Amino acid sequence: xxxxxxxxxxxxxxxxxxxxxxxxxxxxxxxxxxxxxxxxxxxxxxxxxxxxxxxxxxxxx
Amino acid sequence: xxxxxxxxxxxxxxxxxxxxxxxxxxxxxxxxxxxxxxxxxxxxxxxxxxxxxxxxxxxxxxxxxxxxxxxxxxxxxxxxxxxxxxxxxxxxxxxxxxxxxxxxxxxxxxxxxxxxxxxxxxxxxxxxxxxxxxxxxxxxxxxxxxxxxxxxxxxxxxxxxxxxxxxxxxxxxxxxxxxxxxxxxxxxxxxxxxxxxxxxxxxxxxxxxx
Ligand SMILES: Nc1ncnc2c1ncn2[C@@H]1O[C@H](COP(=O)(O)OP(=O)(O)O)[C@@H](O)[C@H]1O
Ligand SMILES: [Mg+2]
Numbered sequence: 269x270x271x272x273x274x275x276x277x278x279x280x281x282x283x284x285x286x287x288x289x290x291x292x293x294x295x296x297x298x299x300x301x302x303x304x305x306x307x308x309x310x311x312x313x314x315x316x317x318x319x320x321x322x323x324x325x326x327x328x329x
Numbered sequence: 330x331x332x333x334x335x336x337x338x339x340x341x342x343x344x345x346x347x348x349x350x351x352x353x354x355x356x357x358x359x360x361x362x363x364x365x366x367x368x369x370x371x372x373x374x375x376x377x378x379x380x381x382x383x384x385x386x387x388x389x390x391x392x393x394x395x396x397x398x399x400x401x402x403x404x405x406x407x408x409x410x411x412x413x414x415x416x417x418x419x420x421x422x423x424x425x426x427x428x429x430x431x432x433x434x435x436x437x438x439x440x441x442x443x444x445x446x447x448x449x450x451x452x453x454x455x456x457x458x459x460x461x462x463x464x465x466x467x468x469x470x471x472x473x474x475x476x477x478x479x480x481x482x483x484x485x486x487x488x489x490x491x492x493x494x495x496x497x498x499x500x501x502x503x504x505x506x507x508x509x510x511x512x513x514x515x516x517x518x519x520x521x522x523x524x525x526x527x528x529x530x531x532x533x534x535x536x537x538x539x
Contacts, residue, residue: 278480278484279488283487283491285447286443286447289446290453
């Protein structure tokens with residue numbers, strides 16, 4: 269699946285490079301996704317609360 | 330009616346998440362009540378909305394949410410027709426995953442440059458993962474900062490096939506007005522004639538998504 273398509277040189281070069289990037293750091297990404305979906309730990313940092321920005325403004329309806 | 334929820338995400342920084350979020354939300358605000366959730370600790374969307382003049386506020390309310398994103402979205406879902414979540418540029422905090430888990434669609438801005446494409450490709454894993462729980466999540470790539478006459482912008486079509494995510498027909502061109510709108514704390518919809526063409530291209534995106 270790594271054969272370049274003859275159509276557009278830039279396009280197929282770019283596509284090939286993306287394909288390589290996709291194939292490369294699979295383990296790294298897997299661990300990233302895993303940590304991203306880890307259940308929220310009990311200690312929620314203070315910033316993890318909602319703060320209405322002082323500038324909140326809505327158009328009058 | 331519960332809000333329709335859209336995430337704007339890419340773990341790569343600088344691809345146009347905030348710019349798209351602000352203008353997309355402003356376009357949605359012309360169709361219903363819209364809320365923008367700034368889920369990026371950098372707070373760019375909040376800064377943007379605070380940059381407006383008092384007599385011409387940004388037309389969408391912007392709130393900043395750190396963790397507990399899905400709970401906060403739930404709190405607002407009944408009060409709005411649309412919620413747009415500007416995601417942080419990382420997969421590591423779980424915020425993006427939360428956003429994806431509550432969204433009907435995710436717009437992924439990517440730049441027409443190899444380095445950006447390489448760094449953006451990992452979003453496909455995050456989406457695949459989110460779809461385990463949110464099976465109806467619809468991802469769309471939005472090419473941003475398009476320069477129609479450049480060879481790279483043309484070459485994007487072939488390269489984007491590798492993402493296995495459909496790209497919207499409408500992209501976003503590179504235009505100074507997007508930056509100027511940020512300076513003025515406005516969207517391209519309410520910046521007068523200067524913003525018209527840009528507003529049209531954002532409208533095309535909205536029509537494709539809704
Ligand atoms: N279509 C565009 N035309 C011109 N400048 C843009 C465009 N989209 C984004 N920018 C600029 O590119 C930079 C990164 O955009 P931003 O929306 O902050 O990305 P992100 O939120 O993904 O980090 C900003 O300086 C922004 O003004
Ligand atoms: Mg941003």
